[in-house]
Amino acid sequence: MSSRSARLPAALAGIALAATLTGCAGTDADATAASSSPSSPSSSSATSPAPSSSAPASASAAGQRIEVTVTGGGVSGDTGRVPVAAGEQVTLVVTSDTADEVHVHGYDLGVPLTPGQPGEITFAATIPGVFEVELHESHTVLLSLQVG
Amino acid sequence: MTLLAHGVGSRTDLPIPLGLALYGAGAAILISFVVLLLFWRTPKLGGADSGRPLPDAVQRAADSRAVRTVLQALALAVAVLVTAAAFAGPQETARNLAPWALHVTFWVGLVPASLLLGPVWRVVNPLRLLHRALRPLVPAPVAAARLRSLGLWPAAGFLVVFLWLELVYPGRAEPTTVAVFLLGYAVVQVGLALRFGAEWFAAGDGFEVYSTLIARLSPWGRREDGRLVLRNPLANATATPAVPGLAAVVVVLLGSTAFDGLSRTVFWQTGPGAANDTFSGTVGLVACIALVAALYVLGARLSGRLAGQPEAVQPRRYAATVIPIALGYTVAHYFSLLALDGQTTWILASNPFGLAGVDLFGTYGNEVDLTAVSSDAIALVQVGAVVLGHVLGVTLAHERALLSARRARASDQLPLVVVMVLFTVGGLGLLFGF
Numbered sequence: 001m002s003s004r005s006a007r008l009p010a011a012l013a014g015i016a017l018a019a020t021l022t023g024c025a026g027t028d029a030d031a032t033a034a035s036s037s038p039s040s041p042s043s044s045s046a047t048s049p050a051p052s053s054s055a056p057a058s059a060s061a062a063g064q065r066i067e068v069t070v071t072g073g074g075v076s077g078d079t080g081r082v083p084v085a086a087g088e089q090v091t092l093v094v095t096s097d098t099a100d101e102v103h104v105h106g107y108d109l110g111v112p113l114t115p116g117q118p119g120e121i122t123f124a125a126t127i128p129g130v131f132e133v134e135l136h137e138s139h140t141v142l143l144s145l146q147v148g
Numbered sequence: 149m150t151l152l153a154h155g156v157g158s159r160t161d162l163p164i165p166l167g168l169a170l171y172g173a174g175a176a177i178l179i180s181f182v183v184l185l186l187f188w189r190t191p192k193l194g195g196a197d198s199g200r201p202l203p204d205a206v207q208r209a210a211d212s213r214a215v216r217t218v219l220q221a222l223a224l225a226v227a228v229l230v231t232a233a234a235f236a237g238p239q240e241t242a243r244n245l246a247p248w249a250l251h252v253t254f255w256v257g258l259v260p261a262s263l264l265l266g267p268v269w270r271v272v273n274p275l276r277l278l279h280r281a282l283r284p285l286v287p288a289p290v291a292a293a294r295l296r297s298l299g300l301w302p303a304a305g306f307l308v309v310f311l312w313l314e315l316v317y318p319g320r321a322e323p324t325t326v327a328v329f330l331l332g333y334a335v336v337q338v339g340l341a342l343r344f345g346a347e348w349f350a351a352g353d354g355f356e357v358y359s360t361l362i363a364r365l366s367p368w369g370r371r372e373d374g375r376l377v378l379r380n381p382l383a384n385a386t387a388t389p390a391v392p393g394l395a396a397v398v399v400v401l402l403g404s405t406a407f408d409g410l411s412r413t414v415f416w417q418t419g420p421g422a423a424n425d426t427f428s429g430t431v432g433l434v435a436c437i438a439l440v441a442a443l444y445v446l447g448a449r450l451s452g453r454l455a456g457q458p459e460a461v462q463p464r465r466y467a468a469t470v471i472p473i474a475l476g477y478t479v480a481h482y483f484s485l486l487a488l489d490g491q492t493t494w495i496l497a498s499n500p501f502g503l504a505g506v507d508l509f510g511t512y513g514n515e516v517d518l519t520a521v522s523s524d525a526i527a528l529v530q531v532g533a534v535v536l537g538h539v540l541g542v543t544l545a546h547e548r549a550l551l552s553a554r555r556a557r558a559s560d561q562l563p564l565v566v567v568m569v570l571f572t573v574g575g576l577g578l579l580f581g582f
Contacts, residue, residue, distance in 0.1 A: 106518055127518045128523040129160065131160075148523050
């Protein structure tokens with residue numbers, strides 16, 4: 001940055017940068033609100049993303065059911081950041097078109113997947129924090145479980 | 149291998165509640181304005197010669213070549229063990245000591261160690277021992293004079309390399325990556341020290357410079373005559389020499405922490421960083437550092453222009469005032485990592501090579517307790533660290549302005565204060581989640 005540059009452009013640049021910074025924040029808040037949009041554009045539209053959004057996927061007395069489908073490397077269903085109340089019973093159902101293994105970080109839970117067969121993990125969400133759920137082999141991130 | 153942020157780790161923090169973030173930001177701005185405008189009209193902090201001298205015995209022990217050699221030999225032994233475990237231990241990240249020892253216990257642990265004990269890595273740096281051992285075998289250093297003009301720029305460069313490895317490189321958590329990094333870093337650093345002289349480490353070893361920088365907010369200082377003193381941490385920070393590259397180091401630390409926070413937001417993971425590859429990560433890291441640098445240089449220069457000070461030295465002159473802000477960011481982002489995932493290091497240290505039946509400390513069977521610190525406590529530490537860092541940063545900048553010109557108008561500092569407020573709001577915003 002040259003020291004003799006005019007004051008006005010410099011100040012404008014500062015405002016623009018500040019706007020960029022706070023602009024990111026605004027975008028982020030929007031992203032949270034619609035956390036269940038499909039994360040990959042390459043996913044097939046066969047299972048259209050139900051707008052279950054940040055409301056629990058299907059909360060009931062029996063706990064919360066989170067369903068995710070992986071097709072051709074794309075993830076659809078309850079993706080993004082999924083909030084879960086601490087202590088709640090969570091049932092995670094993953095259906096993939098390839099053989100892999102689901103892994104819930106932090107809780108360190110896993111279940112092997114066979115193509116087309118839903119794999120299911122049920123556990124009590126007792127550890128607060130944000131935990132990624134991923135496919136172990138392909139490292140595809142399915143969702144982030146937000147417990148708290 | 150996990151694909152989580154910051155090297156290794158099994159969890160990230162819950163977003164802090166909006167209310168807490170707003171209270172935090174409001175408190176930070178209010179407190180700093182009150183301090184700035186009402187109570188602080190003359191320089192109040194002691195300079196480089198302030199402080200209460202420590203007892204002679206402490207001074208002798210701290211300056212003793214023998215004590216340093218022993219400590220450095222111990223650190224070297226641990227480093228060799230960790231590197232050997234990285235090569236020969238279990239190759240699964242979750243069961244290998246090295247990634248946890250480097251990314252969590254060493255890198256994050258260096259912060260509380262330096263804050264409480266002073267520039268510890270300068271004292272125990274094992275590379276200094278290697279350099280002393282090899283020095284008689286090679287010709288005398290040839291470029292010692294050139295080093296001084298570089299200031300801390302070499303350290304800023306090496307820090308960027310390590311932070312890129314920690315935050316971007318996809319294989320960052322692999323034991324082999326850690327082993328190659330540790331060996332490569334040692335060879336390059338010792339090689340450069342043989343060329344530039346032993347002063348290299350204080351200017352070019354990223355870890356030593358990081359530790360020394362954080363120690364500027366510790367109560368332990370050294371007077372200009374070499375006497376060790378106990379003094380107000382803020383006076384310690386004010387006495388930081390404004391060498392070239394100081395601003396670069398601070399900006400790199402601040403920008404990389406911002407990127408670490410950004411990279412775990414839904415916005416990043418589904419937007420610019422959706423590809424989750426080296427390219428998007430590198431661009432994100434560089435963009436965050438560049439944004440922080442641009443804002444900081446702009447604020448410091450505009451403040452300097454308003455106050456009629458030479459603009460070119462302003463970023464360097466005020467760099468030490470950003471140390472508390474960078475520290476606040478760091479504590480907010482990594483406190484829980486050290487407290488929770490850091491347990492893994494002590495579990496795995498009980499059996500570094502994964503041999504059957506080995507359990508040196510009886511901890512190998514332990515499980516990491518991810519509930520050891522409640523999420524409420526984590527949120528309070530996060531907001532508290534960012535707010536405190538902001539208040540101290542603004543206070544230091546104000547003191548620095550008064551030192552530069554006794555009759556400085558508080559309004560001259562407005563551009564820099566605005567930038568610091570942006571850093572605080574941005575830091576809280578990233579912790580607020582998304």
